[in-house]
Amino acid sequence: MVVRLDKLGVVTALITGYAVAGAPFATFRANRIVAGEPQTLLAALPSWAGPTLLTIVALAVIIGLFRTPSTLRLAASFAALAALFLLIGTAAEHLTPPGNTYARVSPASGFWLLLFAFALLAADSLTRLRPTPLIRILVLILAGAFIGSVLVSGSWDKLSILKEYSARADNFWAEASKHVTLALGSLAAAVIIGIPLGILCHRVQKLRAAVLNVLNIVQTIPSIALFGIMIAPLGWIAANVPGAAEIGIKGIGMAPAFVALFLYSLLPVVANTVVGLAGVPAQANDAARGVGMTERQRLFRVEFPLAFPVILTGVRIVLVQNIGLATIAALIGGGGFGVFVFQGIGQTAMDLVLLGAVPTVLLAFAAAIILDAAVELSSPAHSRTSA
Amino acid sequence: MKLRFPTILRIGILVLLIVFLVRPEWFEPVFRPLTQNNAPVIYNQGSLLTLTLLHLRTVAIATAGATIVAVALAILVTRSFGVEFLPLSRSLVNIGQTFPPVAVLALAVPAVGFGEKPTLIALFLYGLLPIFENSLTGLTTLPPTVTDAARGVGMTGWQRLLKVELPLAMPIILAGIRLSVTINLATATIGSTVAAKTLGEVIIAGLQSNNLSFVLQGGLIVGVLAVLIYDGLSAIESFISRRMGLLQQS
Numbered sequence: 001m002v003v004r005l006d007k008l009g010v011v012t013a014l015i016t017g018y019a020v021a022g023a024p025f026a027t028f029r030a031n032r033i034v035a036g037e038p039q040t041l042l043a044a045l046p047s048w049a050g051p052t053l054l055t056i057v058a059l060a061v062i063i064g065l066f067r068t069p070s071t072l073r074l075a076a077s078f079a080a081l082a083a084l085f086l087l088i089g090t091a092a093e094h095l096t097p098p099g100n101t102y103a104r105v106s107p108a109s110g111f112w113l114l115l116f117a118f119a120l121l122a123a124d125s126l127t128r129l130r131p132t133p134l135i136r137i138l139v140l141i142l143a144g145a146f147i148g149s150v151l152v153s154g155s156w157d158k159l160s161i162l163k164e165y166s167a168r169a170d171n172f173w174a175e176a177s178k179h180v181t182l183a184l185g186s187l188a189a190a191v192i193i194g195i196p197l198g199i200l201c202h203r204v205q206k207l208r209a210a211v212l213n214v215l216n217i218v219q220t221i222p223s224i225a226l227f228g229i230m231i232a233p234l235g236w237i238a239a240n241v242p243g244a245a246e247i248g249i250k251g252i253g254m255a256p257a258f259v260a261l262f263l264y265s266l267l268p269v270v271a272n273t274v275v276g277l278a279g280v281p282a283q284a285n286d287a288a289r290g291v292g293m294t295e296r297q298r299l300f301r302v303e304f305p306l307a308f309p310v311i312l313t314g315v316r317i318v319l320v321q322n323i324g325l326a327t328i329a330a331l332i333g334g335g336g337f338g339v340f341v342f343q344g345i346g347q348t349a350m351d352l353v354l355l356g357a358v359p360t361v362l363l364a365f366a367a368a369i370i371l372d373a374a375v376e377l378s379s380p381a382h383s384r385t386s387a
Numbered sequence: 388m389k390l391r392f393p394t395i396l397r398i399g400i401l402v403l404l405i406v407f408l409v410r411p412e413w414f415e416p417v418f419r420p421l422t423q424n425n426a427p428v429i430y431n432q433g434s435l436l437t438l439t440l441l442h443l444r445t446v447a448i449a450t451a452g453a454t455i456v457a458v459a460l461a462i463l464v465t466r467s468f469g470v471e472f473l474p475l476s477r478s479l480v481n482i483g484q485t486f487p488p489v490a491v492l493a494l495a496v497p498a499v500g501f502g503e504k505p506t507l508i509a510l511f512l513y514g515l516l517p518i519f520e521n522s523l524t525g526l527t528t529l530p531p532t533v534t535d536a537a538r539g540v541g542m543t544g545w546q547r548l549l550k551v552e553l554p555l556a557m558p559i560i561l562a563g564i565r566l567s568v569t570i571n572l573a574t575a576t577i578g579s580t581v582a583a584k585t586l587g588e589v590i591i592a593g594l595q596s597n598n599l600s601f602v603l604q605g606g607l608i609v610g611v612l613a614v615l616i617y618d619g620l621s622a623i624e625s626f627i628s629r630r631m632g633l634l635q636q637s
Binding site for chain 1: 421572606
């Protein structure tokens with residue numbers, strides 16, 4: 001019998017092989033900004049941990065290499081990921097000389113490659129298992145709880161990114177709340193304005209092309225320019241409209257960032273509302289008219305529910321995009337995780353960049369999973385099959 | 388071809404853009420009201436024309452690379468050899484799109500240093516996704532009658548790919564390239580936060596010195612470029628689909 005190898009397993013094995021044998025697992029630096037000394041996996045970990053990690057990784061690679069059931073592959077890749085997450089903290093502990101507060105230990109390319117390889121394997125087995133939306137959210141919650149408990153347990157405290165965090169813990173949460181406020185607030189505003197505007201565009205043919213063209217052009221303006229351009233009109237409003245300055249409208253800061261994000265958010269919301277309403281089958285509308293529904297009843301009971309999944313897809317696009325774009329707000333004093341990214345770039349302190357970038361990526365990723373699940377739950381195909 | 392109003396408008400805007408890039412000082416009175424305290428009105432830390440050309444070059448290199456890789460990958464996962472990667476590649480594309488550009492850019496710096504390289508990496512990754520997605524749609528939604536016919540006349544796999552599948556998928560692939568160029572034209576400006584020479588430099592200089600005129604100049608050039616290139620590529624696309632439509636009718 002010919003043993004057939006799994007192609008993705010081969011890819012995982014090759015990446016893992018290189019990551020273990022040819023790339024450093026962690027980097028040690030005597031202080032925050034000097035060049036680092038790369039450490040191999042066995043050198044970076046205490047004598048019990050290195051072989052343990054190698055064994056877990058090797059087992060996961062072997063399970064991935066052969067055509068094994070998807071659940072087993074998923075379990076193996078999750079085990080490998082969990083071991084990596086736990087032991088990178090151990091490596092930091094091991095490499096930092098006792099009592100030394102200047103030394104920095106950060107994950108190096110070998111760690112990131114291993115993470116990538118097993119995330120790939122996990123993503124593949126998850127895709128093959130076709131989990132229902134609720135299971136996907138459950139997996140997300142469990143992964144979040146795992147990372148949260150590792151953070152709380154303090155086993156990552158010696159890692160450089162957490163040293164950057166502990167130096168500015170208060171700031172971090174202030175910027176985090178600004179980031180979320182910007183992303184969610186501008187989304188809420190875009191939904192409140194954009195959906196009625198989309199309904200109007202659907203009803204009034206002439207308006208549609210004009211509105212969508214203008215919104216399309218707004219999208220072509222680079223984000224940093226739009227953020228900058230907003231400074232002028234808001235500065236003018238703050239100076240000339242009574243009461244505006246009191247409620248926090250200023251030329252720089254969160255207000256122009258909020259307006260810029262709102263303008264970017266409008267196109268996906270309006271366009272998806274128009275597409276969703278246009279996709280409502282004519283028979284449904286005819287039937288609604290036939291049973292004597294008023295225009296308003298038809299809109300709220302027939303058209304809107306049928307268009308809802310498409311509109312929600314627009315909301316998903318906007319939310320993920322806004323979480324990413326809100327990092328730019330830092331350039332005009334609007335706060336958010338971008339503050340750490342740009343400070344880090346300015347000081348060439350990559351740990352600080354990570355402190356801003358990693359939460360942003362995780363936030364965007366979680367938002368995408370949750371809203372994808374919501375879109376799937378709300379779409380008629382799903383409710384028909386599950387009913 | 389008859390010249391219609393929108394076409395004339397576009398040619399007018401293009402001429403205006405070129406004049407602005409070559410002789411920006413002629414436009415000083417237009418931007419004057421935006422500056423205060425006698426600040427310089429027209430960007431003076433480099434030539435706008437050079438920056439525009441560098442900006443376009445960065446986008447062109449990244450998009451060309453992204454097109455080659457994305458189309459090759461889409462072809463690979465739609466052949467029988469790579470078909471087991473198809474579901475995974477779909478989820479990877481979905482996951483990839485959630486990475487914010489600033490984060491990608493910032494994370495690329497430790498690996499390749501400051502300057503054009505991290506920008507090229509970020510733009511390459513962002514360009515990859517729309518093209519891959521569209522190529523996949525184009526190659527997987529071909530009418531089965533056509534592929535059956537191609538098989539029936541005895542075409543080999545390569546012949547089917549080159550003479551039937553790719554030409555039929557071409558309009559959708561081009562739409563993906565157009566989308567990716569438009570996104571990248573705007574995203575490239577962020578590259579200037581890691582010292583890449585793009586039009587973002589003009590905008591950032593404006594933000595730092597509180598000079599709205601600079602911000603507007605940089606933003607307008609990129610916006611106009613994006614609109615013109617988007618329309619130009621749309622025209623090429625509809626020309627190709629029209630030609631194929633005629634072929635199908637005859």
